[in-house]
Amino acid sequence: MTPIHYLRCFAGITTREWLRFLNQRGRFFSALVRPLVWLAIFATGFHFVLGVSIIPPYETYIPYEVYIAPGLIAMVLLFNGMLISLSMVYDREMGSMRILMVSPLPRWFLLTAKLLAGVVLSVLQAYAFLLIALLWDIVPPLYGYITVLPALILSGLMMGALGLLLSSAIRQLENFASVMNFVIFPMFFASSALYPLWHVKEASLPLYYVCEANPFTHAVELIRFALYGRIEPVSTVVLVAATAIFLTLAVYGYDPAKGLMQRRAAE
Amino acid sequence: MTDLPALSIEGLGHSFGPRRVLNNVSFSVAAGDFTVLLGLNGAGKTTLFSLATRLYVQRDGIIRIFGMDIRERASECLQRIGVVFQQPTLDLDLSVEHNLFYHAALHGLSHRETAQRIAMEIERVGLADQRRDKVRRLSGGQRRRVEIARCLLHRPRLLLLDEPTVGLDIASRQFMLDHMRRLCREEGIAALWATHLIDEVGEGAKVVVLHKGEVRAVGAAAQLLGQTRTPSMRAAFESLVQEERAAA
Numbered sequence A: 001m002t003p004i005h006y007l008r009c010f011a012g013i014t015t016r017e018w019l020r021f022l023n024q025r026g027r028f029f030s031a032l033v034r035p036l037v038w039l040a041i042f043a044t045g046f047h048f049v050l051g052v053s054i055i056p057p058y059e060t061y062i063p064y065e066v067y068i069a070p071g072l073i074a075m076v077l078l079f080n081g082m083l084i085s086l087s088m089v090y091d092r093e094m095g096s097m098r099i100l101m102v103s104p105l106p107r108w109f110l111l112t113a114k115l116l117a118g119v120v121l122s123v124l125q126a127y128a129f130l131l132i133a134l135l136w137d138i139v140p141p142l143y144g145y146i147t148v149l150p151a152l153i154l155s156g157l158m159m160g161a162l163g164l165l166l167s168s169a170i171r172q173l174e175n176f177a178s179v180m181n182f183v184i185f186p187m188f189f190a191s192s193a194l195y196p197l198w199h200v201k202e203a204s205l206p207l208y209y210v211c212e213a214n215p216f217t218h219a220v221e222l223i224r225f226a227l228y229g230r231i232e233p234v235s236t237v238v239l240v241a242a243t244a245i246f247l248t249l250a251v252y253g254y255d256p257a258k259g260l261m262q263r264r265a266a267e
Numbered sequence B: 001m002t003d004l005p006a007l008s009i010e011g012l013g014h015s016f017g018p019r020r021v022l023n024n025v026s027f028s029v030a031a032g033d034f035t036v037l038l039g040l041n042g043a044g045k046t047t048l049f050s051l052a053t054r055l056y057v058q059r060d061g062i063i064r065i066f067g068m069d070i071r072e073r074a075s076e077c078l079q080r081i082g083v084v085f086q087q088p089t090l091d092l093d094l095s096v097e098h099n100l101f102y103h104a105a106l107h108g109l110s111h112r113e114t115a116q117r118i119a120m121e122i123e124r125v126g127l128a129d130q131r132r133d134k135v136r137r138l139s140g141g142q143r144r145r146v147e148i149a150r151c152l153l154h155r156p157r158l159l160l161l162d163e164p165t166v167g168l169d170i171a172s173r174q175f176m177l178d179h180m181r182r183l184c185r186e187e188g189i190a191a192l193w194a195t196h197l198i199d200e201v202g203e204g205a206k207v208v209v210l211h212k213g214e215v216r217a218v219g220a221a222a223q224l225l226g227q228t229r230t231p232s233m234r235a236a237f238e239s240l241v242q243e244e245r246a247a248a
Helices: A003-021 A026-047 A064-094 A096-101 A107-138 A145-167 A172-189 A197-205 A205-213 A213-227 A233-254 A258-265 B045-052 B074-079 B094-108 B111-124 B138-153 B170-187 B221-228 B233-247
Strands: B005-014 B019-030 B034-038 B062-063 B080-085 B160-164 B190-195 B208-211 B215-221
Touching: A003 A107, A003 B094, A026 A064, A026 A107, A064 A096, A064 A107, A064 A145, A064 A213, A096 A107, A107 A233, A145 A172, A145 A233, A172 A213, A172 B160, A197 B160, A205 A213, A213 A233, A258 B190, B005 B045, B019 B045, B019 B062, B019 B074, B019 B190, B034 B094, B034 B111, B034 B170, B045 B062, B045 B080, B045 B190, B062 B215, B062 B233, B074 B080, B080 B138, B080 B170, B094 B138, B111 B138, B138 B160, B138 B170, B170 B190, B208 B233, B215 B221, B215 B233, B221 B233
Parallel strands: B019 B215, B034 B190, B034 B208, B080 B160, B160 B190
Antiparallel strands: B005 B019, B005 B062, B208 B215
16 A cells, blocks of 8 residues: 555545535534524623633733634534544444445554544634634634634644544444533533633632643633634643544554454453 | 465454354365355354454454465455445445445545446446435445445455345345356455355355354355255255254
8 A cells, every 4th residue: 555545545534524514514504503602692691791801812801702712613623523423433333434444554544534534624614613703803813814723723633533532432322422411511611711711710729720631721722822823832732642642542442453342342 | 376265264263251252263265266154143254254354353363365364464455355244334325426436545546447447336236327326215235236336346356245135135135146156257256255044055155154153064065965965055054053052
């Protein structure tokens, strides 16, 4: 197998994800409606309740809608990451996963290709959200639309890798609901998406540490800084490390010699 | 390479926890052979296929594809294998054509090459008019034909077919059997056809009888009749299974 074979394989996996995405237009709209509901209802409701002092990267007081926008972009990526997971579990239940797994290319590549294909879709939806968010006067500097791209890709990779890891551990499609309760909600709420961490620190020190350890917080902060052309180095390092760990564990989970597939068959 | 068996299994064993599902399984399939792996449900056929396609990794025994150990040269082995699993594996929401393109891409084929091969294979299974239909709209028999066309796209030299006719009507079953035998005869492809349906064992076929994870007999259908001194394949199979029971 030469590099061109790898490239064709990646193109095939991406095309399939695109076709499935186009077949499920509702998925696109629900991915956008979810954060827009937060923006239109939650942010409006809390506009005068939650005050946001001047914190980096902002140089002046900002409306609450502007503060939570990066968190909502990260929410789009998080849900898409979980959709990668759902798609893997669905493929396993429907049998089409087997076709992927008996491909001659190595599994780490197949899983990474699947992850990258999902990230491409995630990033496009994040940009679609940013476009609609203009209606709420969420207007980052023009260069911010470009500088945010690497942050979106890295955050998308981290959440997609987490999705892949979860898919290797979830036995049945029915168990997927627990992902909502035990992954999505805790990750979102125990983060800096809705409130600055200094607020959390004042209220509860243990919760503050949980938020600091939560990779979702770092995705939010990386996006927040990147929208203003700035790099958040700690968040970058945390996201790169988290992506590497999640992806390595996912590849391990799908390895026929060591992972969960064999153990699952035994049950 | 052609002198080597397409598939060679030696001393293969496998356990799920304490449960032994395959025990010291050995047989081979030569190029151009249509070999029937005959066994009741639970005999270990699907586990054997999962090991031969590296969905599971075998720890006991050796599986060789054209002389290559699948543990050491998995990629090269998988390039030479075409598989039809017992469970349907098509994406129902994609068209026939898109399913085939996806499979070809997983094997690194170019778009142009794939388009030519799809046209040929889809014609051979009689589904040229349905190539743009979503798989969900096809009948069970048509879906199986698509899977047959798909498993041939990358020009494999060994086909592994795990109960491919389950749930099909008589005409579809006969089509599948005839098509597969023709491929073996005319193109020298080796096929291992797992089934629990005794009437799928043709006169010229080589048979491997698998029962409770063990090979009970290997040989041409006529040989097994002679060996068991029975008039039909059904009687031969029952005799082999009973022998096992008596021995137990």
